[in-house]
Amino acid sequence: MRQALKSKLEAVRAAVTRQGRADAALPPLTGIVSVSGGLDSRLLAHxxxxxxLPFTAVHVTxxxxxxxxxxxxxxxxxxxxxxFHTVEADPLNRVEVLHNGRxxxxxxxxxxFRRIASLARELGAELVVEGSHADDLQGYRPGLTALAELGVVSxxxxxxIRKAELRELARELGLADPEQPSRPCLFTRLEYGMIVSAELLRKTAEVEQEVEGLGLRDFRLRLHADGRIVVQIHARERGHARGHERAVLAMVRERFATPPQILYSETVSGYFDDNAGQADA
Incomplete structure (x- = not known):
């Protein structure tokens, strides 16, 4: 392992064992690690x-x-x-979420994370940690403010540590699927201002599951407020995707009855944040 990465990993260890403690003789903190299933949180739990260390994993549904x-x-x-634990949290009962505001x-x-904090209190855990990385600090991530207010540690x-370094570290440690694409929550598939429903999220997830079954990995279904639908696919998958475009279009039309557009782009993150919806296909 590179010395620079090894030094950063030691900083991680210090953060999760002595967070806020001046006395190094005290035992390690007990904690909760939130595991979404993505690479970042899986690697942290690993x-x-x-x-x-005395950390218990939790997955939120x-x-x-x-x-x-x-x-x-x-x-x-x-x-x-x-x-490990699984807990349920339904944010659709909050107006800002229901209206898909910024x-x-x-x-x-x-x-x-209030639900996770409640579990932490039940278990007597002293610290809650999650897998956001240094690159996340550069984008539009209002959720990080909520984590900071709740005392959650990243x-x-x-x-x-940046995303590329997490992949490097995952390979070094033998973690399965170190190239796993990021998969943010389903709210990100909808344009800001669209009313969200559990049914709409379910249909979106079903289409993406079917598209994934074609062998595509790094893509998103994007639903615009004006009714347009875009299937955004990372440009590196263009060669494979070209042979499945007709099937992809049919999968979308089966559930949404709207002819979608296929967009190949160099990144599939931040689509509605960066106005990528105006990009040329």
């Missing part, structure tokens, strides 16, 4: 387990989390051989 992703997260946690993520993260971000 490292905590390798260090044999809700209408904004595709069932297939929850199933994968739970299966991965079960395979680790340690007790502060949606702030409100949603608050709902989710060790990767604190140590200045």
């Amino acid at each position: 490292v905590l387990r390798q260090w044999d 809700g209408p904004h989390i595709p069932m297939r992703e929850s199933a994968r997260a739970v299966a991965w946690l079960a395979a680790q051989g340690r007790p 502060q949606r993520c702030y409100v949603c993260k608050g709902v989710m 060790p990767w971000a604190l140590a200045g």
